[in-house]
Amino acid sequence: MFKINENYLKLRGSYLFSTIAKKVAAYQEAHPDKELIRLGIGDVTLPLAPAVIDSLHKAVDEMASAETFHGYAPDLGYEFLRKAIADNDYKARGVEIALDEIFVSDGAKSDSGNIGDIFSQDNKIAVCDPVYPVYVDTNVMAGRTGTFLEDEEKWSNVIYMPCTAENNFVPELPKETPDIIYLCYPNNPTGSTITKAQLQEWVDYANKVKAVIIYDAAYEAYISEEDVPHTIYECEGAKTCAIELRSFSKNAGFTGTRLGFTVIPKELKQGDVMLNSLWARRHGTKFNGAPYIIQRAGEAVYSEAGKKQTAEQVAYYMNNAKTIREGLSEAGYKVSGGVNAPYVWLQVPEGMTSWEFFDYLLENANVVGTPGSGFGPSGEGYFRLTGFGTYENTVKAIERIKALNK
Ligand code: MLT
Numbered sequence: 001m002f003k004i005n006e007n008y009l010k011l012r013g014s015y016l017f018s019t020i021a022k023k024v025a026a027y028q029e030a031h032p033d034k035e036l037i038r039l040g041i042g043d044v045t046l047p048l049a050p051a052v053i054d055s056l057h058k059a060v061d062e063m064a065s066a067e068t069f070h071g072y073a074p075d076l077g078y079e080f081l082r083k084a085i086a087d088n089d090y091k092a093r094g095v096e097i098a099l100d101e102i103f104v105s106d107g108a109k110s111d112s113g114n115i116g117d118i119f120s121q122d123n124k125i126a127v128c129d130p131v132y133p134v135y136v137d138t139n140v141m142a143g144r145t146g147t148f149l150e151d152e153e154k155w156s157n158v159i160y161m162p163c164t165a166e167n168n169f170v171p172e173l174p175k176e177t178p179d180i181i182y183l184c185y186p187n188n189p190t191g192s193t194i195t196k197a198q199l200q201e202w203v204d205y206a207n208k209v210k211a212v213i214i215y216d217a218a219y220e221a222y223i224s225e226e227d228v229p230h231t232i233y234e235c236e237g238a239k240t241c242a243i244e245l246r247s248f249s250k251n252a253g254f255t256g257t258r259l260g261f262t263v264i265p266k267e268l269k270q271g272d273v274m275l276n277s278l279w280a281r282r283h284g285t286k287f288n289g290a291p292y293i294i295q296r297a298g299e300a301v302y303s304e305a306g307k308k309q310t311a312e313q314v315a316y317y318m319n320n321a322k323t324i325r326e327g328l329s330e331a332g333y334k335v336s337g338g339v340n341a342p343y344v345w346l347q348v349p350e351g352m353t354s355w356e357f358f359d360y361l362l363e364n365a366n367v368v369g370t371p372g373s374g375f376g377p378s379g380e381g382y383f384r385l386t387g388f389g390t391y392e393n394t395v396k397a398i399e400r401i402k403a404l405n406k
Helices: 014-030 050-062 077-091 108-118 133-141 198-211 275-286 293-300 305-329 354-364 391-403
Strands: 103-106 125-128 158-162 179-184 212-214 242-245 260-263 335-337 342-345 382-386
Touching: 014 354, 050 293, 050 305, 077 103, 077 260, 103 108, 103 275, 108 198, 108 212, 108 242, 108 260, 108 275, 125 133, 179 198, 198 212, 242 305, 293 305, 305 335, 305 342, 305 382, 305 391, 354 382
Parallel strands: 125 158, 125 179, 179 212, 212 242
Antiparallel strands: 103 260, 242 260, 335 342, 342 382
């Protein structure tokens, strides 16, 4: 008789963004006349940049003739893309990353979940609280998190590192020693970021306790301030303790086209074993590569035109974030984020929970956001709005929220 992976039964309800989508669909069905503005899930709204579209068209045409057709992609991804990544994302910042340390994939969400495959079940993870739910849920699936403590809304075998206004949303080093540390900066969901000196402390700590940092830098393109690291490898010693996850979703609008990559330096070892080799083995066995046409589209992001056009898209979303930040401040909300990240994190009015505020905004302003508590217990009392909507809708949403105070 087959047996299921019972860890799945421990998962809490459905994935956060699926729960929200269901709630919103039910509201829309009951109120078909209402025009909802969706600033919940961090999904982009601008079309792919012209340089990316041109490259896609060309690649599609190549697939139409036997001479230029491409079948399976190389395990690690096409060299043209890995070279563009190594040169632009790393070398340009003074970091040397070899081509065989870059693994092209179908996105950072999959990689952040799949990376757990190369680690024993017997590892203790530490996560920021609030946190991108994928890190925790995929560790629940792997059986690493223990049991769910209902009263604390926490997993018994997870180290939670609270990130609240009190510590400027940057976690303190944990008292209990973790084996795997998840960090995401610029941060989803709080929209905050970390300075290079603060990240260096984490790198030094991880090297000292022999932990690995899984560093999710999906929002790197949104950094606007100096002294904010664009890659963890800007920190000394990071190559012996850190894996970096990157995405084309947020910097170039690939949420629907799917492309990302993971960097695992060869110096990152447990004894004699390189994590790079384990991930290469996993990648080669379980993944058949991102499509050729999409990797060509990714390459175009690094062309001169692609860089310019995607930078304009990022600026457009950041202008939305600014509109949200400033508008909500004027309306009396305490807000943070939205300066180096497309997310604005606000404190909900006193006396309301995050989910109550979600319902309140949905019903009274027809605006969809994301309740902070959905990202972890320390997110209670907070709420996330994204800058990824259209400018027109963003302005309208803020006007509606402001009007609630009148
Ligand atoms: C979010 O809303 O947090 C993001 O869309 C999640 C993701 O990128 O998968």
